[in-house]
């Protein structure tokens with residue numbers, strides 16, 4: 001046994017308790033009020049310096065913010081569910097971000113670690129074969145579910161905070177732990193970058209668990225992120241009597257339906273993988289009324305920023321065309337965005353070497369070929385790289401009960417201590433890093 005593994009092992013019950021609590025009180029993007037107060041309280045108790053809310057989130061750079069009424073109602077819901085009143089004012093109005101800093105007082109780099117805290121807009125399965133349901137920690141919030149593992153990420157962030165504080169005499173430089181809201185829909189990271197949270201970071205590491213990587217494998221420099229743009233489209237037509245005067249109507253429902261079918265055909269690009277998804281289509285108000293309103297929630301993705309931009313421009317033409325076909329108005333709102341981004345090789349090499357040396361992983365690889373998801377941590381990586389720092393994105397493989405974004409998603413909790421062990425090792429052994437900066 002070594003001191004690090006002792007510290008991690010001693011925290012196993014705490015890790016499970018945190019994770020299951022966050023899972024039970026799942027909160028969607030910009031609404032992580034309860035989660036954020038608990039994270040703040042734990043980090044404060046550990047002795048970290050905290051920056052909260054507006055200090056770490058630029059109000060105007062937030063994308064895809066729920067409206068004022070929802071923010072208010074969800075804050076009240078969080079307080080009813082035990083959110084800590086002494087912290088809530090910092091997060092009020094959709095500012096659920098936290099940056100915890102540990103200055104060791106010894107010279108060394110600023111090491112940044114980023115985790116995300118939000119759930120997805122999804123109803124969790126209530127079937128008996130779904131472990132969180134069986135064990136009583138399935139989401140109690142309708143339409144909100146941790147179906148991507150961010151409950152695990154938040155827990156890994158807190159576990160890392162706890163272990164590093166316990167071993168602070170062996171650290172040098174500065175540790176900066178970033179707890180981000182609203183990763184789903186790629187809405188939160190840009191606002192934290194705009195607030196300057198990574199401007200002083202020399203070596204940046206973001207993480208994800210699962211994503212199809214097998215248990216026991218760690219990907220040290222994932223680079224398969226799709227650039228993406230998220231948009232809401234509002235069609236406004238004219239209502240009319242569907243039997244008596246249909247010709248006087250302008251049908252927003254048909255425009256939305258036409259646009260949806262055409263959008264799903266827009267995935268051809270010689271530059272590589274491109275995707276379009278219409279995840280929500282809402283239209284109309286009554287059976288015998290020509291629908292005067294419709295809403296689409298759309299995303300485009302591409303293997304490069306260029307491919308995504310091209311598909312996005314094509315999507316705008318399709319939307320305008322569908323509106324013209326039916327004589328309705330259309331308005332597009334940008335709801336989120338992320339870039340494709342590659343990690344810096346010297347930092348990937350260091351992570352790889354440290355993961356190998358730990359001996360707790362069956363397989364350590366640099367990258368995975370498959371393009372799959374998007375990530376707004378890419379904004380943070382890009383900023384750190386721009387300023388000459390190192391950045392990577394590490395994926396910890398683990399067994400999943402069902403795929404990401406599925407109502408039966410669940411992950412094997414044993415991935416959490418392994419992730420904490422590697423991340424803590426990067427901080428503890430940073431002096432062994434031989435690359436630039």
Ligand SMILES: O=C(O)C[C@H](NC(=O)Cc1c[nH]c2ccccc12)C(=O)O
Nearest residue numbers: 183184185186211228372373374375404
């Ligand atoms: O675009 C988003 O809303 C972000 C969201 N992000 C993730 O799901 C995280 C993720 C990144 N890479 C992978 C690969 C597989 C599953 C999940 C991911 C996504 O891609 O839908």
